Amino acid sequence: MLLTVEGLEVGFGAFSPVDDVAFSIDRGEILGIVGESGSGKSLTAIAIMGLLSRIGGRIVAGRICFDGIELAGLPEAKLRRLRGGRIALITQNPMTSLDGMMRVGPQIDQAARLHLGLDRRAARARSLELMADLRIPDPARVYDLYPHQLSGGMKQRIVIAMALAGDPELLVADEPTTALDVTVQAQIVQILVELVKRRGLAMILITHDMGVVAQTCDRVAVMYCGRVIERAQVNAIFEDPRHPYTQALIRCIPRRDMTRGSMQPIPGMVPNVANQPAGCRFNPRCPRVADICHTEIPGLRVSAGDHGVACLRADAA
Amino acid sequence: MSDLLIVDHLSRHFTNTGLFQKRQVFHAVSDVSFSLARGQILGVVGESGCGKSTLARLVLRLIQPSKGAVEFDGLDMATLSRGDLRRLRQRMQLVFQDPYSAIDPRYRVRDALLEPFKVQGVKLKSADATVASLLEMVGLSPALTHSYPHQLSGGQKQRVGIARALALNPSLVVLDEPTASLDVSVQAQIIALLNRLRESLGLTYLFISHDLGLVRYFCDKILVMYLGRIVEIMPNDAVPTHPYTRALLDSTFEPDPRQRRTITRLSGEIPSGYNPPPGCAFATRCPRVSDLCRTNLPALETISDHHQTACHHPLMNEMKSEVLQQVNTHESAVP
Structure with a gap:
């Protein structure tokens, strides 16, 4: 496995918005991390990137092991060599990654010059190649444009080119297509999938969109209130979901064959991080809730086919 | 069924007059x-900049059209006096995309819900009873009566937005991307609520969205826009004939x-609304493009009952079966 996360707990002051998170990913694989706002999926990405200290958080417990290197507690200098190099991040809003005052081409060059030690000319040639690879029309012209001269989809391609410039092995993509129109989203998703398969990268795709997950991922981890509540192959998640939350989540997405009124919303709402229920965090909304759910925190139990479920009543249905 | 809303050759252009700009x-x-x-849900779909939000504001006459007319319940809105128009607005309401900015942060829920009555000068027998019944109608706890917007979740705020729109008992509600900023489970709750309210109150919805999947689920009729023009109007279960609608579906x-x-990859860029092409606006990206498309604007033509398309080369009968097949077969894109 290229990356293994075990028992990860992220703390902010007295709160732990991410708790006991575990998953792994290998080269050539796409792992989807799905969840709604506040599920801790983005914080998990930030923890992997070693950027928690920048937003006032810390790793309280657990391991993040990347190709034999323990990232939790790694000194900043060593993290910096990995970040943008062997591990790259693609953010939701391209303007988080782009400098609005700088032409886009040289921004792609930076990672290659820093991490691969290329000179300016070699870095430029490499950037142009990457841009052509991402189907950016007329790369030599676009190279000299500023971000504001590009459309949203084009900006996101530049961000992907920046991420690829340092020749990464692991891509962490945090909602990479959420801000884009559907036709553009479809193009970007397809580009990302092709990259992973062709270059043998590993990609962690963080999203709230079950449609994107179904169309791209090999394996999926579903998060709720800071915990992984189910983890399985993508087909198993959609055809044999075992956690009541995963089952409910799938039922509230409109599908082509549904008629009006057949969508079943989940009652209630996601609890606040400062006010989590005791026991299983889904218990106030769960149709299968029992007494034990209020006292015991379910751990992820993994059964045949590497299908893990964190539910005390998974066999009750 | 009579028509509640008739929109006739409506156009709106904006003139940009910057100090140093052309x-x-x-x-x-x-x-x-x-x-x-009446009682129908019309979905308006399109991508950013296609004019769907401008259309919503034109229908409500929050902005004036450059050309064309809007007829609401038999009344031509252009002929109404300002006072008449304001009174008519009781019957047509808008729910915004962003519940965070639609409610004044200094208003408590109660104040936000009573604001429409104040604006319209409607006297209430009991303000408390009105607030309580509005909260109940949208499934909010009466405990939230005195909360401020920042104390509410996104879904709760959108429910307040809906309650406020329904306060004056409107006939038409324009919903401008009401679930775009919400999580899927909250979106499902809001859509279920809107469906229930429509049935119990006999409402008519103009539902604006970028999500064709959601529109196909929720609406009776779908109107697809591209660069300010209608490219297709069809019943929700019809097979699309316009290549753009097909691309959206794909x-x-x-x-x-x-x-x-x-995914059928669309190459090419969307032309600018400042300089729309003389022919079909989708010609720069269309897989079925011909020379005719680049020079002649296709008119919206009826191809079957309630189904109109604006395309020189629509995907017709023989193509339809192929489309259906592609929609239904399970081709694997990723090995």
Whole structure:
């Protein structure tokens, strides 16, 4: 496995918005991390990137092991060599990654010059190649444009080119297509999938969109209130979901064959991080809730086919 | 069924007059006509900048059209005096996309819900009873009566937005991307609520969205816009004939890993509304483009009952079966 996360707990002051998170990913694989706002999926990405200290958080417990290197507690200098190099991040809003005052081409060059030690000319040639690879029309012209001269989809391609410039092995993509129109989203998703398969990268795709997950991922981890509540192959998640939350989540997405009124919303709402229920965090909304759910925190139990479920009543249905 | 809303050749352009800029005309909505029957839900779909939000504001006459007319319940809105128009607004309401900015942060829920009555000068027998019944109608706890917007979740705020829109008992509600900023489970709750309210109150909805999957689920009729123009109007269960609608449908990710499909890649850029092409606006990206499309604007033509398309080369009968097949077969895009 290229990356293994075990028992990860992220703390902010007295709160732990991410708790006991575990998953792994290998080269050539796409792992989807799905969840709604506040599920801790983005914080998990930030923890992997070693950027928690920048937003006032810390790793309280657990391991993040990347190709034999323990990232939790790694000194900043060593993290910096990995970040943008062997591990790259693609953010939701391209303007988080782009400098609005700088032409886009040289921004792609930076990672290659820093991490691969290329000179300016070699870095430029490499950037142009990457841009052509991402189907950016007329790369030599676009190279000299500023971000504001590009459309949203084009900006996101530049961000992907920046991420690829340092020749990464692991891509962490945090909602990479959420801000884009559907036709553009479809193009970007397809580009990302092709990259992973062709270059043998590993990609962690963080999203709230079950449609994107179904169309791209090999394996999926579903998060709720800071915990992984189910983890399985993508087909198993959609055809044999075992956690009541995963089952409910799938039922509230409109599908082509549904008629009006057949969508079943989940009652209630996601609890606040400062006010989590005791026991299983889904218990106030769960149709299968029992007494034990209020006292015991379910751990992820993994059964045949590497299908893990964190539910005390998974066999009750 | 009679038509509640008739929109006739509606256009709106904006003139850009910057100090050092050349005078430019932006065509936001061009020659849009449709009708909406009482009790129906019409979905308006399109990508950013296609003019769908401008259309919503034109229908409510929050902005004036450059050309064309809007008829609401038999009344031509252009002929109404300001006072009449304000009174008419009781019957047509808007729910905004962003519940965070739609409610004044200094208003408590109660104040937000009573604001429409104040604006319209409607006297209430009991303000408390009105607030309580509005909260109940949208499934909010009476405990939230004195809360401020920042104390509410996104879903709760959107429920307040809906309650406020329904306060004056409207006939038409324009919903401008009401669930775009919400999580899927909250979106499902809001859509279920809107459906229930429509049935119990006999409402008519104009539902604006970028999500064709959601529109197909929720609406009776779908209107697809591209660069300010209607490219297709069809019943929700019809097979699209316009290549753009088809591309939108292909780009919608089905939540089913067994139905992975190769996406028809649209190349080319969307033309600018400042300088719309003389022919079909989709010609720069269309896989079925011909020379005719680049020079001649296709008119919206009826191809079957309630189904109109604006295309020189629509995907017709023989193509339809192929489309259906592609929609239904399980081609694997990713090995």
